[in-house]
Amino acid sequence: MTAYSMVPPQGPPPGSPRARRDRQLKLTVPVSLFFVGGFWAIVLLSCAAGLTGATRFFYTPLAFVIGAFLFVRFPAAYLVHLWWIWFLTPFVRRVVDFKSGWTEFSPIMLAPYVVSLLMLVTVIRFLPRLNQRDMFPFVPILVALSLAYPVGVMNAGFSPASFDVLNWVLPVVMGIHIAFSWRSYEKLKVSTEQAFLMGAAVLGAYGIYQFFFLAPWDAFWMRVVQMDSIGRPAPMEVRIFGTLNSPGPYANMLAVSLLIVLGARGRLPFLAGIPAIVALLLSLVRAAWIGFGAGLFIMLAKMDMSRRAKLIAAVALTVVLSLPLLSVEEVSKTVTTRIESMIGDKAQDDQSFKDRVHFFQTFVEDALSNPIGQGIGATGVATKISNNGKMGELGVIDSGLLEVPFVLGWLGGALYLSGVALLVTATFKRRWSRQDGFVTVAESVALSILVQMVFTNMLTGFIGTLFWSFIGFSIAAERHWASQSSTARSSSRGASAP
Structure with missing residues (x-):
C-alpha cells in the first residue's frame, strides 16, 4: 500500500487484476x-x-x-x-x-x-x-508550440530553435504520457513518491554540504560560468544549487519534494524533510519559498479537519527536527538576511526587486508588440548556441507571463495560456479522485509552480517537467478511480443478480 491509497488493505484473490497489480507494484x-x-x-x-x-x-x-x-x-x-x-x-x-x-x-x-x-x-x-474532454486542453498548447517553432527557426536559427523546442515540448509530452498511462497510475505514483523522497534526502544533504564545504568541481564550475548572482565560489558565500545548475530549479525540486513529504506517512518522509527544508532555505530563492507556501495553503484548504491537523503536526515536527541545523550561526544569518529583504522597506530597497520592477516597465512593450512573437529559441539557454556559448541578452527573462507572449506571439500565447488555465482549473474539479491524497499533492505542486510565473517561466525545462507531470498525475488519478468505481458497481450488480 502507498502512503496515499484510498483502498483499505485486504487480500485480493490470486490471479485477480488487483493481485497482478500488487505483484507489479512489488517489482517496481x-x-x-x-x-x-x-x-x-x-x-x-x-x-x-x-x-x-x-x-x-x-x-x-x-x-x-x-x-x-x-x-x-x-x-x-x-x-x-x-x-x-x-x-x-x-x-x-x-x-x-x-x-x-x-x-x-x-x-x-x-x-x-x-x-x-x-x-x-x-x-x-x-x-x-x-x-477527449480531459485531454483536449493539451491540443491548443501543442498547436501554439508548433506555430512558434518555425518562427524561431527564422529568427533565432535552426540550432537554437531545435534545442529550445525540447525545453518547451518535452515537459508537456511528459504530462500527456503520465495521463494516458492511467492504468499504471498506482505504480507511477509509488515510483514518483519514492524518487522524490529519496531525492529530498540526497539533494538536500548535498546542498547543505555544498554550503559548508563547496566541492572543488562546484567551485570550478562557478568560476567558469561567472554566475555572480549565486555568490562567490567559497564555503558559506554561495547560494546553493545542489546537484543542479542553478538555485532556482534546485529550490523548486526541494519545494515539490517537501509537499510530497508532508502528504506522505511514515518515518522516511520526516527524515527526508529535514535536509530538504534547510537546503530550500539556503538556496535563498524567494520565489520558491512563496510557491511552497502557496502549495501548502492548497493542501490545507483541500483537506478535512482530521487530515489538516495531521498536516500541521507534520509541518511542525519537520521544522522542529530541522532546528539543530537551522540554528547554526552561518545558516541562520544567511537565511534571516534573505527573509528580511522580503519585508517592509527592505523589500523596496532590495536591488533584485528594483531590477525586476524596471524590467517589467521596459519589457512589457517588447513582449506584446509582436503579433507572431520571436519564436522558440529566442530566449533562455538556447541563446548560448547563437552567442558563442555565452548567455544572450534575452537569456534571462524575469517574467514567465511576459516571456510566453514574447516567444509565442498573440495567438500562440492565447492558445498556450488558455490550455494551461483549462488544465489547472480541471484539477480542482475532480470528482472520483477527490479523496486521493496524492491528487491533493499534485494540485498543490501545480499551483506552487504556477504562482511563480510572475518571476520567471516555470513551464519549460526541468521545472516544467515538475508542473506538467503532476498535471498528468491529476488526470491519470481521475481516470483510475473512475474505472475502479465502475468496476466496483459492475461487480456489485453481478453479485446481486439472481
Whole structure:
C-alpha cells in the first residue's frame, strides 16, 4: 500500500487484476534498484576511477539504452530513471569537466532530453484521443508550440530553435504520457513518491554540504560560468544549487519534494524533510519559498479537519527536527538576511526587486508588440548556441507571463495560456479522485509552480517537467478511480443478480 491509497488493505484473490497489480507494484522497487542503481554505480565508479573522459561520451547513450528498456518493460522504473537523470546530470557534467577539462557544450547535458524523447511514443500512439474532454486542453498548447517553432527557426536559427523546442515540448509530452498511462497510475505514483523522497534526502544533504564545504568541481564550475548572482565560489558565500545548475530549479525540486513529504506517512518522509527544508532555505530563492507556501495553503484548504491537523503536526515536527541545523550561526544569518529583504522597506530597497520592477516597465512593450512573437529559441539557454556559448541578452527573462507572449506571439500565447488555465482549473474539479491524497499533492505542486510565473517561466525545462507531470498525475488519478468505481458497481450488480 502507498502512503496515499484510498483502498483499505485486504487480500485480493490470486490471479485477480488487483493481485497482478500488487505483484507489479512489488517489482517496481527491485527493478528500479537494479537498473537505475546499476546505471549510477557505473557512472560514479567510472568518475572515481578517473575515467571521466569516457564518461563524457557513454553517459547519454547508456542512459538512453536503459531508459528504452525500462520504458518498454517497466514503465514505473522508467519514470524513476528519468527523474534521477534530471536530478543528477548537471552534477555529473561538473565532475567530468573538472577532471577532464571544460566543454561549453557537453553531450552529458543531452541525457534528460534524450531519455524524455521516448515518451513521444505515447503521444503518437494516443494522438487521436487528445480530443477527449480531459485531454483536449493539451491540443491548443501543442498547436501554439508548433506555430512558434518555425518562427524561431527564422529568427533565432535552426540550432537554437531545435534545442529550445525540447525545453518547451518535452515537459508537456511528459504530462500527456503520465495521463494516458492511467492504468499504471498506482505504480507511477509509488515510483514518483519514492524518487522524490529519496531525492529530498540526497539533494538536500548535498546542498547543505555544498554550503559548508563547496566541492572543488562546484567551485570550478562557478568560476567558469561567472554566475555572480549565486555568490562567490567559497564555503558559506554561495547560494546553493545542489546537484543542479542553478538555485532556482534546485529550490523548486526541494519545494515539490517537501509537499510530497508532508502528504506522505511514515518515518522516511520526516527524515527526508529535514535536509530538504534547510537546503530550500539556503538556496535563498524567494520565489520558491512563496510557491511552497502557496502549495501548502492548497493542501490545507483541500483537506478535512482530521487530515489538516495531521498536516500541521507534520509541518511542525519537520521544522522542529530541522532546528539543530537551522540554528547554526552561518545558516541562520544567511537565511534571516534573505527573509528580511522580503519585508517592509527592505523589500523596496532590495536591488533584485528594483531590477525586476524596471524590467517589467521596459519589457512589457517588447513582449506584446509582436503579433507572431520571436519564436522558440529566442530566449533562455538556447541563446548560448547563437552567442558563442555565452548567455544572450534575452537569456534571462524575469517574467514567465511576459516571456510566453514574447516567444509565442498573440495567438500562440492565447492558445498556450488558455490550455494551461483549462488544465489547472480541471484539477480542482475532480470528482472520483477527490479523496486521493496524492491528487491533493499534485494540485498543490501545480499551483506552487504556477504562482511563480510572475518571476520567471516555470513551464519549460526541468521545472516544467515538475508542473506538467503532476498535471498528468491529476488526470491519470481521475481516470483510475473512475474505472475502479465502475468496476466496483459492475461487480456489485453481478453479485446481486439472481
